[in-house]
Amino acid sequence: MGIDRRKFVKLAGLTVLGFAGAKPGGVFSQETPAADTASTAPPSGEPTAPLEGKRWAMIVDVRKCMQNPDCHACSDACHLTHNVPDFGNPKDEIKWIWKESFHHAFHEQGHEHLEERMLHTKLPVLCNHCDNPPCVKVCPTQATWRREKDGIVMMDWHRCIGCRYCVVACPYGSRSFNWRDPRPFIKEIQPDFPTRTRGVVEKCTFCEERLSRGQLPACVEACEHGALKFGDLEDPDSEVRAILRENYTIRRKPALGTQPEIYYIV
Amino acid sequence: MIEKALTGNRGYWSWVAVLLVFIGIGFLCYLRQYNTGLTVTGLSRDVTWGFYIAQFTFLVGVAASAVMVVLPYYLHNYKDFGKITILGEFVAIGAVIMCVTFIFVDLGQAFRGFNLFLHPTPHSLMFWDTVALGGYLMLNVIISQVTLGAERKGIAPPRWIRPIIILSIPWAVSIHTVTAFLYAGLAARPFWLTAILAPRFLASAFAVGPALLILFCLILRRFTRFDAGDKPIQKLGVIVTYAMVVNVFFILMEIFTAFYSDIPEHVLHFQYMFVGIEGATTLAPWMWVSVLAALVSLIMLLVPSIRANTKWLAVACVVVFVSLWIDKGLGLVIAGFVPSPLGTITEYWPTWTEFGISVGIYAMGALIISVLYKVVLSVRGQVEVKKYKGVEMARETAGNAYGS
Amino acid sequence: MHDGGKVIIGLIIFLALITFPLWYNVATGKAGYVPELEKATDGPCVRDTIYMKANHMDLLNDWRDEVVRSGDRFYQHADLGRVEKSLSNTCLSCHENKDKFCDRCHDYMGVEPYCWDCHIIPKELTYGN
Numbered sequence: 001m002g003i004d005r006r007k008f009v010k011l012a013g014l015t016v017l018g019f020a021g022a023k024p025g026g027v028f029s030q031e032t033p034a035a036d037t038a039s040t041a042p043p044s045g046e047p048t049a050p051l052e053g054k055r056w057a058m059i060v061d062v063r064k065c066m067q068n069p070d071c072h073a074c075s076d077a078c079h080l081t082h083n084v085p086d087f088g089n090p091k092d093e094i095k096w097i098w099k100e101s102f103h104h105a106f107h108e109q110g111h112e113h114l115e116e117r118m119l120h121t122k123l124p125v126l127c128n129h130c131d132n133p134p135c136v137k138v139c140p141t142q143a144t145w146r147r148e149k150d151g152i153v154m155m156d157w158h159r160c161i162g163c164r165y166c167v168v169a170c171p172y173g174s175r176s177f178n179w180r181d182p183r184p185f186i187k188e189i190q191p192d193f194p195t196r197t198r199g200v201v202e203k204c205t206f207c208e209e210r211l212s213r214g215q216l217p218a219c220v221e222a223c224e225h226g227a228l229k230f231g232d233l234e235d236p237d238s239e240v241r242a243i244l245r246e247n248y249t250i251r252r253k254p255a256l257g258t259q260p261e262i263y264y265i266v
Numbered sequence: 267m268i269e270k271a272l273t274g275n276r277g278y279w280s281w282v283a284v285l286l287v288f289i290g291i292g293f294l295c296y297l298r299q300y301n302t303g304l305t306v307t308g309l310s311r312d313v314t315w316g317f318y319i320a321q322f323t324f325l326v327g328v329a330a331s332a333v334m335v336v337l338p339y340y341l342h343n344y345k346d347f348g349k350i351t352i353l354g355e356f357v358a359i360g361a362v363i364m365c366v367t368f369i370f371v372d373l374g375q376a377f378r379g380f381n382l383f384l385h386p387t388p389h390s391l392m393f394w395d396t397v398a399l400g401g402y403l404m405l406n407v408i409i410s411q412v413t414l415g416a417e418r419k420g421i422a423p424p425r426w427i428r429p430i431i432i433l434s435i436p437w438a439v440s441i442h443t444v445t446a447f448l449y450a451g452l453a454a455r456p457f458w459l460t461a462i463l464a465p466r467f468l469a470s471a472f473a474v475g476p477a478l479l480i481l482f483c484l485i486l487r488r489f490t491r492f493d494a495g496d497k498p499i500q501k502l503g504v505i506v507t508y509a510m511v512v513n514v515f516f517i518l519m520e521i522f523t524a525f526y527s528d529i530p531e532h533v534l535h536f537q538y539m540f541v542g543i544e545g546a547t548t549l550a551p552w553m554w555v556s557v558l559a560a561l562v563s564l565i566m567l568l569v570p571s572i573r574a575n576t577k578w579l580a581v582a583c584v585v586v587f588v589s590l591w592i593d594k595g596l597g598l599v600i601a602g603f604v605p606s607p608l609g610t611i612t613e614y615w616p617t618w619t620e621f622g623i624s625v626g627i628y629a630m631g632a633l634i635i636s637v638l639y640k641v642v643l644s645v646r647g648q649v650e651v652k653k654y655k656g657v658e659m660a661r662e663t664a665g666n667a668y669g670s
Numbered sequence: 671m672h673d674g675g676k677v678i679i680g681l682i683i684f685l686a687l688i689t690f691p692l693w694y695n696v697a698t699g700k701a702g703y704v705p706e707l708e709k710a711t712d713g714p715c716v717r718d719t720i721y722m723k724a725n726h727m728d729l730l731n732d733w734r735d736e737v738v739r740s741g742d743r744f745y746q747h748a749d750l751g752r753v754e755k756s757l758s759n760t761c762l763s764c765h766e767n768k769d770k771f772c773d774r775c776h777d778y779m780g781v782e783p784y785c786w787d788c789h790i791i792p793k794e795l796t797y798g799n
Contacts, residue, residue, distance in 0.1 A: 013751030050743075090612075091310040104608040108531075134453055140392035141381040147741060156738050157788065159381055162304075162374015164314045165392055171454035171607050176311055177374065180303035191792040192759055197784075198303040199374025212743040253607075256453040 048214030053232030055151040056129065056206055057261040058220070059243050064227035065099075066121045072099060074124050077222030078204070083195045085182035094176035096204040097126035097219055106252060106264075118266070124219070124228070127174040127204040128252065128260030129153045135166035135175065144201075151261065152206045162199040171253050172260070175203045233261070267418065270644035271637040277489065278640065285633040292626010295619045296371060304374060307620045312612035313603040317620050318372035320595035321627070324474075325361045325368070326399070326445045327467060327594060331475030332358035332406060333438035334505055335498075340431050346498045352417075353486075353494075354479055355410040356638040358438075362403040364631035371623050391448045398441045405434045410638075418645045442467045449602070457535035457602045460523075466516045467594070473509035474590045476502040477583035482639075484580050492643050496576065503579050507567040510586055514560055517593070538611075539601045546611045549600055552592050559589035705778045708770035716753055716760070730757060730785070758789050766793045 065071070078084070078097045085094055099122035103110040129146075133153050136146050143160035146153050167175045178198045186195060193209065196202050207217035215221070220228045231240035240263075243249075249263035274282075299306050309316050332354040338344035339351050370376050387393045409431055416423035446464035453459065480502050483494040524532040537543055539553045566572045566582035573579055605611050616624070671677065695701040715722060717729065733755035736742045747753045754760050765771045768791045776783065 009751040009753075011751075013746065092305055093311050100608065104610065107607070107609045138390050138392065138452075140387050140390040140396070141378075141385045142387050143381075149741065154738075154741075158734060158738065159378070159385065160375065161378045161381055162376075163369075163372070163392065164374070165390075165448075167314045169452050169454055173312070173606055173608050177314060178303070179305035179309070189790060189795055191790045191795055192756075194758065194788040194790060197375075197787040201374075208741060209743070212741065258453070 050212045051214055051216070053150050053238075054234035055131075055232060055261065056211075057151075057231065057233045057240055057263065058126075058206075058217075059229040059240055059249065059263045059265065060124055061227045061229070061265045062121065062123045063265060064225045065123050066117050068225055068227075069121060071225065073222045073224060074219035074228060075099065077218040080188060081190060081207075081210075081218040082193055083182075083186050083189055084202075085178075085185035085195075086187065087180070087185050092179045094178065094182070094202065096176075096202070097124055099123060100125045102266075106250070108253065108255075109250075123264065125172065125174070125252070126219075126262065127153065127206075128172055128258070128262045129204075129206055131259035131261065132257060134169040134171065134256075134258060138165045138169040140165065147208075150211075152208050153203075154208065155202060155205055157194075157196050157200050157202070160200040162201065164201060166201055171256050171258060175201050177201050267414065267641050267645060268637075271640045273644075274640060278636075281636060282633065285629045285636070288629035289626050289633065292623050292629065295622035295626065298619055299371070299623065304372075306617060308615050308617050310612055310614065312606045312610060313600065313614035315372075315599055315603070316614050317596070317616035317624055318368045320599040321624055322365050322368040322372075323445060323467075323599065324591055324595040325365045325631075326441055327471035327474050327590070328478055329358045329361035329365070329402065329441065329475070330438055330468075330471035331361075331479045333435055334472055334476045334502070335479065336431060336438075337435050338501075340428070341435065344501075346495065346501060350479065350483060350494050350498055352410055352414055352642050353482060353639065354475070355406045356635055356642070357475070357479060357482065358406045359403060359410065359638065360631045360635040362399055362406070363634055364627055365399060366403075367627050367630065368624075371627070391444060391451060395441075395444045395448060398437070398444045402434070402437050402441050405430065405437060409434060414642055414645055439468065442471050449598075454607050455602050456529075456531045458598075460520065462516055462519060466513065466520075469509055469513035469516055470590050470594050471509075473506050473513050473586055474594075476505045476509070477586045480506070480583050481580060481587075482635075484576065486639065486643070490643055492646065499576065499579070500574065503567065503573050503582075506583065506586060507564075507573065510560070510564055510567060513590070514564060534605055535601045538604045539597060543605065543611055546604065546613050548613050548615055549597065549604075553597055556589045556592035556597060559585045560593070563589060703778075705774040707774050708765075708767055710764040710771075711766055712764045714749060715764070716747060716750065727783075733757075757785060758792060762792055768794070 075095065075097045079086075079095070082096065084096055087093060101122055102114065102118045105123055105125050129152055131146075131151065133144075133146055136144055136153060139145070140163065141159050141161055143156045144153060144166055145156075162177065164177055167177055178196055178200055181198045183189075183195055189195065207215070207219075210217060216230055217228075220230045229240055229243060231238040233240060235241065243265075244263060247265045249265050251260045251263055253260075307316060307318075332351070335347045335351045335354040339347040370379065373379060382393060382396050409427060412427045413423045443464045446467040449455070449458035450460060450463040480499055483499055483502075486492045487494065521536060524536050534543060538546065539549055540557075541547070542550050563582050563585040566578060566585070573582070600614055604613065695703075717725075722729070737755050742755075744752050744754055762768065768786070775781075
């Protein structure tokens with residue numbers, strides 16, 4: 001190699017300065033990064049400007065999931081990227097994003113005569129990154145909190161004492177607890193993201209570590225059918241705002257006042 | 267005064283030895299849990315709180331035993347409770363220490379517990395519960411230490427202790443209220459999201475605390491020279507009766523609201539408790555035992571001739587204890603998780619490890635209370651010997667260091 | 671004093687035992703031992719060696735708070751350009767062998783930082799574990 005690490009990093013630093021002038025929401029009007037099969041690979045050394053938004057949200061197009069009932073690329077990508085263990089039993093199970101039936105995901109909406117295709121569909125559910133999160137309200141150590149700058153409900157695995165109050169308080173069942181040491185149960189450890197230790201609660205963090213590197217969340221990138229869209233609600237020109245203007249969307253358990261930020265096009 | 271717990275007869279030491287054995291078993295079970303993780307319990311992704319938190323919730327109620335004697339004695343000068351306020355305070359101390367220990371063994375990262383104080387979080391009820399319970403423990407330690415110390419010297423306690431004792435009354439109410447708020451403020455759990463939860467907690471606490479105190483007084487009467495007297499015991503019996511009536515009434519209110527409104531997310535939890543859902547029926551038999559016990563205890567307590575009979579009163583207290591232990595412990599906690607917010611049914615039952623740890627903690631609480639009771643009995647034994655010059659006299663039934 | 675001889679002998683034995691850690695290492699010539707640390711595969715480090723020897727744990731704590739709680743993952747270094755505040759990705763990219771670097775001093779001092787429960791040591795990864 002003709003270039004050594006130090007020179008490369010210097011060059012990259014200059015590139016970052018160049019990108020710093022880019023318009024924040026404008027990143028989404030560009031093509032999303034090529035969704036190659038290694039999209040879940042650890043971020044390369046090449047630094048990019050972080051994705052910046054004031055209120056991140058996600059839109060799930062359930063119609064596209066309906067057309068691909070056997071697809072679970074989103075949860076595979078997420079669980080791989082974030083070293084989520086697989087214990088092989090529902091008691092100890094940890095999941096950040098997974099597919100649920102309509103009846104479970106929208107529990108108060110289900111009825112006997114649901115349309116056929118919905119009866120057999122499973123759709124992805126994850127942490128809703130609520131604007132008014134009950135889990136944040138109850139955490140006694142602020143190990144989970146809502147980030148002012150972008151609305152992500154974040155986890156601090158150094159501080160969590162494992163009381164599981166947040167798990168109890170979440171109306172969506174988005175949170176999992178490490179009932180035992182997860183390391184032996186991770187099939188393919190990704191070295192650039194830490195594992196967690198037993199005794200702490202974990203959940204989706206909207207891939208904040210990827211956002212800071214200018215990458216979209218792993219699930220969004222891995223979805224080959226464009227069912228997942230991610231963007232900044234505070235940016236009126238963002239893709240997510242456009243979709244919300246043109247489609248009827250529902251959210252899970254809206255009556256509880258949590259203001260979830262995952263919208264579903266059914 | 268604690269040195270008085272280090273001398274005792276054979277009965278005392280045998281009892282201590284038995285408790286130490288159970289504490290040892292509990293400790294070994296805890297080592298297993300510490301090494302492997304909370305997976306050794308029956309808890310799961312859907313049922314995240316179980317036996318430990320159930321015991322914690324129940325024992326917060328037991329800690330009320332102090333306020334139910336302190337209030338009449340200090341606020342209304344009900345002299346008959348004079349000899350037993352200290353017994354109630356010691357039960358409160360033992361109960362609060364057990365509560366804290368149950369939380370400790372339930373935490374995933376217990377040794378990070380200090381984060382609760384490093385990062386105080388006023389919007390979290392768990393923070394306030396820590397403050398309330400810690401404060402209540404300190405109050406009871408100070409009050410019992412000062413009043414018993416004064417009694418030992420044969421003088422009246424210092425005047426500054428009185429406002430602290432008065433403070434312990436609303437503080438006792440607060441520990442139950444805050445613990446109920448832990449549950450009652452959760453939008454995610456409609457079974458607990460009810461304004462009557464805190465009143466229910468208080469009513470059941472005022473039933474269980476005095477019931478336990480009656481049993482302790484009767485045990486002391488049987489095995490030691492201490493006799494609280496029939497009058498205080500009967501008065502406590504009346505308190506238990508009223509509290510149990512109110513408690514059952516509150517539960518019936520809950521059942522009406524759920525079943526008459528017929529809203530599934532309310533009905534289903536009660537259905538699971540008493541009948542089961544989709545074949546999941548583990549909790550149902552226990553709840554019916556609790557209901558039966560509540561009815562039996564109510565009959566025994568409401569019929570004056572039965573309540574006046576000390577033996578039957580003791581039985582009624584045991585039945586009250588069993589009924590409320592099931593209802594406020596496992597019943598309340600587990601039914602809140604079945605069905606889950608997504609409508610799934612996951613059952614829970616404690617494992618042997620969980621049970622072993624819990625028995626160990628109860629043994630530890632019993633040891634604390636036994637040691638403290640031994641201290642107070644020895645202190646009073648001193649006072650008695652001084653007054654009656656070593657001659658075995660009739661059991662002391664009235665009067666106290668306050669000269670009443 | 672009574673049994674004066676026994677008391678003095680007892681005191682001398684006690685003093686010898688209590689000061690054991692101090693004189694034993696000098697007596698056996700181990701007092702001069704300094705753990706030998708493997709050199710980094712690349713340089714320079716984000717901070718100078720003197721600072722790191724005394725304060726690397728504080729630096730890591732600061733990084734942890736800045737990354738996790740403030741979401742502030744990168745910073746501009748005068749010589750190295752953009753640096754990621756990461757133990758696994760930055761520190762261990764040059765100090766690849768934890769057992770020949772980190773562990774040397776930690777074992778000698780009897781310190782067991784539990785960072786490794788979660789933070790991965792890239793070189794020690796074997797797939798399929």
